Amino acid sequence: MEQLKEKNPQKIKSNENQCSGLCCTRVENFCVNFGNMKVLEDVNLHIHCGELTAIIGPNGGGKSTLLKAMLGEVRHSGELKYLDEKDQSSGQPVIGYVPQHLSFDTDTPTSVLDLFTACNSNIPAWLLSTKKIKTKVKESLAVTKAEHLINRRIGALSGGELQRVLLALALDPMPDLLLLDEPVSGIDQNGLEVFYDTVSEIRKKYDLSIILVSHDLDLVEKYADRVILLNGTVLCSGSAKAVFNDPITAKIFGLTWFKNRSSDQGKDDEDNQ
Amino acid sequence: MMLNLWFDFIEFLLPFQWAGHDFMKSALLAILLITPLFGLLGTMIVSNKMAFFSDALGHGAFTGIAIGSLIGLISPIMAAVIFSIIFALIITVIKNKSRASTDTIIGVFSSIAIALGLVLMSFGGSFNKYSSYLIGDLLSISPTEILILTIVFIIVIALWVIIFNKLLMVSINQSLAHSRGVNTLLIEIIFTAMIAVIVTISIQWVGLLIINSLLVLPAAGARNITKNVRQYTLVAIIIAVFSGVCGLIASYYLNTATGATIVLVAGIIFFLTLILKNKFD
Ligand SMILES: Nc1ncnc2c1ncn2[C@@H]1O[C@H](COP(=O)(O)OP(=O)(O)O)[C@@H](O)[C@H]1O
Numbered sequence: 290m291e292q293l294k295e296k297n298p299q300k301i302k303s304n305e306n307q308c309s310g311l312c313c314t315r316v317e318n319f320c321v322n323f324g325n326m327k328v329l330e331d332v333n334l335h336i337h338c339g340e341l342t343a344i345i346g347p348n349g350g351g352k353s354t355l356l357k358a359m360l361g362e363v364r365h366s367g368e369l370k371y372l373d374e375k376d377q378s379s380g381q382p383v384i385g386y387v388p389q390h391l392s393f394d395t396d397t398p399t400s401v402l403d404l405f406t407a408c409n410s411n412i413p414a415w416l417l418s419t420k421k422i423k424t425k426v427k428e429s430l431a432v433t434k435a436e437h438l439i440n441r442r443i444g445a446l447s448g449g450e451l452q453r454v455l456l457a458l459a460l461d462p463m464p465d466l467l468l469l470d471e472p473v474s475g476i477d478q479n480g481l482e483v484f485y486d487t488v489s490e491i492r493k494k495y496d497l498s499i500i501l502v503s504h505d506l507d508l509v510e511k512y513a514d515r516v517i518l519l520n521g522t523v524l525c526s527g528s529a530k531a532v533f534n535d536p537i538t539a540k541i542f543g544l545t546w547f548k549n550r551s552s553d554q555g556k557d558d559e560d561n562q
Numbered sequence: 563m564m565l566n567l568w569f570d571f572i573e574f575l576l577p578f579q580w581a582g583h584d585f586m587k588s589a590l591l592a593i594l595l596i597t598p599l600f601g602l603l604g605t606m607i608v609s610n611k612m613a614f615f616s617d618a619l620g621h622g623a624f625t626g627i628a629i630g631s632l633i634g635l636i637s638p639i640m641a642a643v644i645f646s647i648i649f650a651l652i653i654t655v656i657k658n659k660s661r662a663s664t665d666t667i668i669g670v671f672s673s674i675a676i677a678l679g680l681v682l683m684s685f686g687g688s689f690n691k692y693s694s695y696l697i698g699d700l701l702s703i704s705p706t707e708i709l710i711l712t713i714v715f716i717i718v719i720a721l722w723v724i725i726f727n728k729l730l731m732v733s734i735n736q737s738l739a740h741s742r743g744v745n746t747l748l749i750e751i752i753f754t755a756m757i758a759v760i761v762t763i764s765i766q767w768v769g770l771l772i773i774n775s776l777l778v779l780p781a782a783g784a785r786n787i788t789k790n791v792r793q794y795t796l797v798a799i800i801i802a803v804f805s806g807v808c809g810l811i812a813s814y815y816l817n818t819a820t821g822a823t824i825v826l827v828a829g830i831i832f833f834l835t836l837i838l839k840n841k842f843d
């Protein structure tokens with residue numbers, strides 16, 4: 290955990306100015322190497338509370354690696370700073386995380402209740418499960434309207450159901466920062482919109498900072514407050530409009546999507562693809 | 563002593579011919595101590611797809627026994643336990659640091675360990691002395707060994723209470739476990755060390771050739787017919803203990819190797835669960 294803050298009053302002060310009294314998360318000079326390969330170099334992010342920041346970029350661009358570095362799972366240089374809106378002290382934020390792949394065996398005899406018990410309880414999941422735990426898990430699942438799934442096997446859930454369960458898990462306990470790594474792979478278009486709506490709603494309700502890795506540029510445009518184009522480093526960032534109009538973005542994502550987009554701008558985006 | 567109490571208890575409870583011998587009563591007690599642990603550890607070995615890994619640990623334990631008795635320590639089993647824990651740690655750390663195929667790494671270590679063990683044991687042409695480690699001899703278990711087993715039993719159960727939730731998280735997703743503050747490497751190390759200890763001390767009774775089947779089969783069977791962690795654990799233990807007791811009694815009447823007979827029973831149960839599998843989901 291090398292990114293554990295040292296309390297440096299000078300630095301806190303300068304952050305205070307930039308965050309203008311609100312809470313925020315800052316990624317400063319993140320670098321990640323795997324062996325000789327530089328995967329991330331000098332990545333700087335500034336995320337305000339209550340904002341949905343989307344990270345887009347090509348495959349292998351280091352999006353998942355960035356999130357794992359923020360979690361402290363991948364070794365990195367640079368610092369992660371979190372400023373609380375109340376006391377403005379820098380510290381470790383509580384991070385909720387929905388991984389990109391859950392490569393568990395779909396045969397695994399593990400229920401949704403087991404998953405929550407394992408993550409949030411001291412009582413081993415193979416011993417008894419008390420009424421208290423069950424009620425609490427149901428409450429957590431209700432946030433994403435998934436309480437009916439509590440006794441299902443996680444391997445038997447559909448893609449959309451699993452994502453709702455994982456999102457509910459990431460929100461229990463309520464985090465300061467929510468990291469979603471392509472959380473919608475394997476969901477149909479309809480499920481996708483529902484998922485984004487849920488995320489937006491939660492963000493407003495709990496004033497969360499959300500970082501979302503996504504490939505779906507239409508939905509990013511519709512929901513994200515801020516977009517970051519990442520390929521080894523931050524290539525460009527800003528409002529969705531600014532980033533999508535940048536020639537670098539067009540170059541990386543190919544021109545077709547952008548042509549479609551300009552032809553039906555103003556209309557809704559749903560007839561793309 | 564406690565053991566005499568057990569003997570009297572069995573005599574009273576089970577007035578059968580096989581239960582008349584003290585060695586059978588000791589063996590039965592040993593079975594009742596070992597098999598639940600095998601069922602328990604097996605659940606996570608199978609969930610983490612570590613069957614090959616636990617097989618390698620058996621080979622490490624075998625080498626440990628060879629080294630232990632060669633350097634002639636007071637108790638070779640102590641040396642063996644230490645060696646196989648170190649062996650388990652080395653594979654676990656390398657497995658975590660490297661991105662190369664885990665199977666290959668485990669395979670390499672596994673083959674070297676077994677070769678080294680066989681070379682050491684055949685040193686000076688004295689291999690016959692060790693052949694019992696290949697097949698195992700449950701009926702030779704001594705009161706001291708039963709005491710050791712009891713202590714190990716208590717420690718494993720206690721550890722299982724403490725680390726199980728974390729282990730389950732790691733088995734589902736490493737990054738998820740990490741985001742919840744789990745030290746994944748530490749948990750894996752504790753788990754593999756537990757397997758190493760159990761395998762090493764029971765190899766002399768169960769035998770190297772089949773010890774891994776005894777770890778894997780009950781859990782693999784339980785997996786077919788259960789839907790949550792509690793059922794999974796319970797059924798795996800039941801299958802393990804049932805196979806153990808049936809195998810022991812059958813081997814007495816058939817005059818066969820106890821460990822192998824137990825595995826056969828567990829194998830039959832596995833196929834029965836496979837037939838039932840489609841009915842569960
Ligand atoms: N544990 C690892 N060891 C070595 N290389 C890795 C590891 N994880 C990811 N990489 C490499 O880092 C690069 C970025 O990967 P990733 O962050 O998953 O990209 P993205 O999520 O943007 O598609 C890829 O080239 C990948 O092969």
Ligand SMILES: [Mg+2]
Nearest residue numbers: 352353354389
């Ligand atoms: Mg990725």
